[in-house]
Each structure stands twice: as structure tokens, then as C-alpha cells.
């Protein structure tokens with residue numbers, strides 16, 4: 386149907402959700418396409434939902450999410466964070482949307498690395514602003530100098546994604562500081578740290594360490610990844626109180642459910658147990674990386690809960706191999722494949738299929754070298 390609408394919306398690429406595990410009766414299949422946490426919900430989180438949340442779903446949630454907000458402020462009190470510096474959203478996706486809607490509209494520009502989180506162009510275009518996508522360095526890291534060179538009078542926001550989705554490359558403290566020192570003080574910089582708990586790079590930046598020094602920093606975190614609450618949709622940002630106030634004005638009213646808030650609080654209570662799970666995902670990542678390196682793969686060392694195979698034009702064929710092996714992965718046609726770290730059996734299957742791809746059988750027609 387022809388209907389009157391904002392033409393710019395026609396330019397938005399649809400978000401491609403990671404596919405579910407392939408259906409196969411002959412083998413176990415796995416979803417390693419959405420960077421989810423492979424562990425099931427913690428018993429304590431389940432119990433909190435059963436005892437506190439289910440009976441209250443006829444009521445609207447606390448719109449400000451004070452209990453969670455206060456708790457997060459306590460966690461970051463050492464950095465000078467107070468409750469008025471914390472804002473919740475339906476996942477960090479909504480937090481990022483709030484921020485973009487607050488600062489950028491028609492005629493304004495938002496700078497971010499590319500390839501990166503695929504929601505960025507959707508959110509920026511949806512706000513009516515223009516995306517300035519700065520190509521990553523060949524190793525998949527942010528091209529910090531090119532990002533700085535892109536700043537002009539129209540710039541309203543710079544997004545840093547650390548570690549970067551999908552390349553899994555970590556941003557160093559030196560690079561983060563370089564960005565902050567170059568950006569005008571009245572332009573906000575968003576550090577999207579959805580995967581920071583997985584980042585053990587020795588020189589990794591943790592944006593909160595710069596927060597006290599640079600008031601124009603906004604840090605976005607999520608309960609979806611390390612905390613395993615992707616299905617409940619809750620994330621948060623830490624920023625100056627007036628920025629938080631502005632974000633609240635454009636937030637989806639009642640967007641963060643009480644169930645999500647209860648699960649977030651229970652997860653914060655179980656922090657040690659959850660960080661233990663993060664450690665085991667990291668050790669699986671180390672095992673995968675070492676195995677693939679031994680096979681001859683050449684790709685950046687991963688610092689999030691996924692790895693990036695820069696297969697270039699071999700991507701489509703390789704995806705078929707993964708699917709046949711019972712694995713759904715996230716393909717970026719012509720660029721590469723992002724594989725989440727999953728259950729040990731899923732990771733074994735990834736190692737086996739990567740071996741086959743690397744062998745480059747005549748039938749598959751794949752190049753021997755992943756970046757060829």
C-alpha cells in the first residue's frame with residue numbers, strides 16, 4: 386500500500402537476527418549466531434522471577450527502576466556515580482536509541498566504526514540523523530585517527546564499541562584517551578561496552594576509568610551477555626545527570642518490565658557465580674582460538690564472547706558448511722562470519738567444521754586462506 390511516510394525509513398537495512406539452531410534429526414544442533422550466554426538461567430534468578438515477578442504482572446513496572454538504578458550506582462560509587470547518573474532501557478539497544486534521539490536529528494551526524502553493531506545505522510537513520518561510518522582497520526579494530534578526522538560542526542555523537550561487534554577486537558586505553566582528548570567537550574562519546582566482562586586484553590580500556598575526567602562520556606552496559614538475561618531486555622547507561630534526564634524524556638515509557646528489574650537485581654546478587662561462567666566462556670574462547678590458529682586460520686584475537694572469521698568471498702560457502710554441521714552462525718555476506726562461543730559441544734563442532742573449511746575441499750570450492 387502506498388502511504389505517506391518518512392522516505393528516509395526506506396533506506397534502513399532490516400536488522401538480521403541470528404538464526405535459530407538448524408533443524409536436524411541426525412545430530413545435535415546449536416545456535417551460535419547471537420552472542421548469547423549459553424548457560425541456562427541461574428536457579429536464584431529463576432526463583433526470584435517465580436516468587437516476585439510472576440504474581441505482579443498485572444501491574445506496571447517502576448518506570449525509573451529505582452531499585453536497580455540505586456544498586457548500579459552503588460556498584461560504581463567509587464567512580465562518583467550516583468543514582469541520578471544511571472538510566473535503564475529495554476536492553477542497551479534502547480539506551481543507545483535514547484541517547485541518539487536526545488542528541489541527533491535531521492542535519493546532524495553520528496560517527497561510529499564500521500563494521501560494528503548493526504543496530505547503529507538503524508537507530509541513527511530512525512532519528513533522522515546521518516551515519517558517518519568509519520571503516521575499521523584491516524585487523525578489525527577502530528580506526529581512531531579516521532574517526533577523529535570525521536568530526537565536524539555537525540557531529541553530535543561518537544560511538545565506540547569495545548570490544549567491537551562483530552570483529553571482537555579490543556580498544557586500548559591509549560586509543561580511548563586519544564578519542565576523548567580530541568572530541569569537543571560539548572559532543573558526547575558513547576562507549577558501548579556490551580561485552581566488557583569478557584575483555585581481558587592487557588591494555589583494554591574500561592570507559593568508567595575516564596568517566597570522572599571527561600564529563601561527555603556515556604557508558605552503556607547490558608544484562609544480556611555476561612548476565613545471561615537477553616530474553617528479558619534490560620540494560621543501562623551511566624552519564625552526567627542532565628544527560629540522563631534528557632535520555633529519560635525520550636525513553637519508552639514503562640519499557641523495562643518489573644520482571645527484567647527483578648532478574649537484574651537477582652543477577653547482581655549472584656555476581657560471583659555469573660563471573661565464574663564468564664571465566665569458563667573465556668577459557669572456551671582460548672581453546673577455540675588456539676585450535677583454529679593451529680589449523681592455520683588468521684583472524685584477530687577475540688576479546689568478546691564471539692570470534693570473527695574474515696572469510697571475504699568465501700563467506701556464503703562456509704555458512705553452508707556450518708549449517709550442515711548443525712551450527713547457525715551470523716553471516717555478513719562478502720565479509721565474514723561471526724561465531725559466538727557456545728557450549729563446549731558447540732565449540733567442538735565449530736573446531737571440526739573450521740578444519741573442513743580450512744582444508745578447502747574441491748566440492749566446497751573454498752579458498753584455503755580465510756582472508757583470501
Ligand SMILES: Cc1ncc(COP(=O)(O)O)c(C=O)c1O
Nearest residue numbers: 476477478502550579607609620
Ligand atoms: C555491541 C552491542 N551493543 C549493544 C547490544 C545490545 O544488547 P541488548 O539490547 O540486548 O542489551 C549488542 C547486542 O548484540 C551488541 O552487540
